[in-house]
Amino acid sequence: MANIPSERVVLDVDLVFPTGRADTNQCDFVLFYINSIQSSLIAVPMELKRGDVDASEAIAQLQEGARIVNNYTPRDVEMDLVLVLVHGGSMHRSQRNRLRTARIRFRGAEFPINTARCGYQGNLAQALAKSSKR
Secondary structure, three states, X not given: OOOOOOOEEEEEHHHHOOOOOXXXXXXXXXXXXXXXXXXXXXXXXXXXEOOOOOHHHHHHHHHHHHHHHHHHOOOOOOEEEOEEEXXXXXXXXXXXXXXXXOEEEEOOEEEEEEEEEOOOOOHHHHXXXXXXXX
């Protein structure tokens, strides 16, 4: 969490929306903070993965994170969405390519998935800075 706004709210999705199932399509966390330059709310659905990454699973989990943000935030608030997959190991080329081309739908726009590796200072801040609608 280095180099990101100190005034933030982190929602543990599993605690707030318990499903009672080990395999679910919901992301792990949603980070909320204010972009003071653009005066907008930033929502960051985040999925954390150990070991091998299954791109299809991660995409489904982040899409569900976008759905949660959409359903539980006011429509009239200026908002941007940043999707982040944090992974611990190396990623197979086909999975990495699938993530690079995937887009998550949110309020009429499509957003890319940003990736970051665990254990490196500032990776989350770099993933947040890369985000843009596509």
